[in-house]
Amino acid sequence: AVPLALECPGGSSTWEEVTMHRSSWLCQGQRNPCNSSGELAWPCPENAACAPDGPGLIQCLCDGPFHGYKCLREGAFPVLPFCGILGAVTLALALLLWGTQRRKAKTP
Numbered sequence: 001a002v003p004l005a006l007e008c009p010g011g012s013s014t015w016e017e018v019t020m021h022r023s024s025w026l027c028q029g030q031r032n033p034c035n036s037s038g039e040l041a042w043p044c045p046e047n048a049a050c051a052p053d054g055p056g057l058i059q060c061l062c063d064g065p066f067h068g069y070k071c072l073r074e075g076a077f078p079v080l081p082f083c084g085i086l087g088a089v090t091l092a093l094a095l096l097l098w099g100t101q102r103r104k105a106k107t108p
Helices: 079-104
Strands: 015-021 024-030 048-052 058-062
Touching: none
Parallel strands: none
Antiparallel strands: 015 024, 048 058
């Protein structure tokens, strides 16, 4: 139920039934935007499946070994190299800042 001044989340076309009840709109029966009957569904890439993600919204879930932007990368995400590089860069920056800012630290 939403106030009369507002519309149903995602618009009235994303609900099966929109009725006025006292001083509010009742939005019931959320439609599946992945079902391509009627309006065109938002296209997901061929390596992904469409899944509802709220009123009028979808998300594309990558199939099988695919991942990344538009599910174009095949195989597993390279966790070890990613974490190794991120850790090394973080450690290098921390040491650089510690070395350059240490002279400004006051000793009691």
